[in-house]
Amino acid sequence: MLISRKMSFICDFCGTAGEHSPYYCATFEDWMCRICYEEVDISYGHYRCPASRCHYIAHVCCATDKAIWDGTIMLEGYDERSEEVIGELMVASEIKHSYHDHNLRLTFSGKTKDDDSQCDGCTRPISTPFYSCKQCKFFLHKDYAELPKEMRHPFHKHLLTLPNSHNEDNISWCCACCRWYQGFSYRCYRDCSFRIDIHCMLFSDTLKHPCHEHLLFLVHNNEGTSCSACFKRLDSGAVAYRCMKRCDFNLDVGCATLPFTAWYKYDRHPLTLTYSYDSEPARLHCDLCEKKREPYHWFYYCADCDNSLHLNCAVGDLPYMKLGNKLEFYHPHPVTVVKNIWNCPPCKVCGELCNGQALKCKESECNFTVHWGCRWRLK
The missing domain is CATH 3.30.60 (Wheat Germ Agglutinin (Isolectin 2); domain 1)
Structure with a gap:
């Protein structure tokens, strides 16, 4: 059966990655639980999405696990998706955003006056199209002006909400990647106080990362495993991405969201996130802190200048902070x-x-x- 929508998958014939419209076998024996990624025998009870073109299915025990489900019973036909968005008409050349006091004007081309300008939504360098304020240095990528008010996310079992206001001077802790951040975030207003930064919020339950040849799937139970990038032990309750091809490859959310390039003040080139190193052991050191690097740990590297940095030395403790705030x-x-x-x-x-x-x-x-x-x- 042809699935006419964009989705990431691994072709079972040639073994390569695809991003759009695969042919899919929907026979009973091929159903796979989208929580534990083991086969589902539908001769037993199971949960399945009622949408005709959606093949989301889960074991009864997986779907009712307390880490996945909060116990809420949805009425038949109920749709919790919110039509409310932050901002006005999304094609407007000028909007009033609830996170800022002044009107914002849309720019489709050109640069800002300052090359180091950062988006107040994601704190990354500004790129077109974006909204900006003529009266002060407030910039917002167009995509972040169009975020929905409420969203569900596979990282958390409750509905998450984008707050109506934002204090750019405050910092928060992301419960997904375990980093401090500024900028937009979604939060849970139940007793659990779950908060997630916008970078992690845009990740889905599958991940195609250049560090690994196979598609990675989001898993909630990671007891007894370690991240294959930083080799830190994963907590049993933490979410992480895992390869289901018996590769024993795991990636925690912090490493999955690392930027692919970073800057080092003593290097005129950008440093690239690197997943392996074949040099002699004597070269396994960090050019910033001058301490030893572990041979199988990820690092940032400039091939032109032969500079190597630890992950934390390159991106720092505050990769998602707006400098100058x-x-x-x-x-x-x-x-x-x-x-x-x-x-x-x-x-x-x-x-x-x-x-x-x-x-x-x-x-x-x-x-x-x-x-x-x-x-x-x-x-």
Whole structure:
């Protein structure tokens, strides 16, 4: 049967990845549970999507697991999808967005006045099309102005909501990738207080990543496994992506969402996320912290300059922070997030110079600087 929609899959004939309209065998013995990815015998009870072209199916025990289902019974015909969106008409050349006080004007081509401008929704460098404010430095990619008010996500069992307002000076903790972030996020308003940044929110239950030849599937129970990128032990309750081809390959959400390129202040080229290294053991060091790198761990690398960096040394503790935003901190003056500081003063806590991200006082005559990792030790 031809499935006339875009979907990621691995062809069972040639073994290569596809992205659109596969032919699919829908005989009973080929049903696969979309939670545990084991075969479903439909001669027993099971849950299945009623949509005619959707082949989502799950074992009874998988679908009713407390990590997947919150116990809510949906009435027949009920559709919880919300038509409300943040912003006005999406094709309008000018909109009023609830996250900003001024009107925003749409730009389809050209650049901003500052090459280092960042989107206030995703905190990544701005690219067209985007909305911008003429009165202040507020930028928003068009896609993030069109986000729905409410969404379900396979990372969490409850409906998630995009808040009506946003304080750009606040930072939050993403429960999916376990990173601090600024920018847009969805949150659960039940007792669990689940919050997820917009980067993780746009991931689905399947992932095609260049690090691995097979399609990866989202799995909720990861007890006894480790991430194949950073080799950290996965918590039993954490979600992760797993290969179902008996490759023993797992990828936690933090590593799955790593940017493919990063910048190093002593290199004029972008560094590329690298998954293997065939050099001699003597070259296994980080050019930033000058400490040893593990041979099978992912790293960032510039082939032109032969620079290698640990993942955290390249992207830092705050990869999704808008540089220059002030933060509330234990200091009499406002502090801001800075990255790759040249000739910076030493950290107030550890006394070492900062090569990555830090908090720095905005007052020109104050040399207060503290590493992000040292902030909790400041009294």
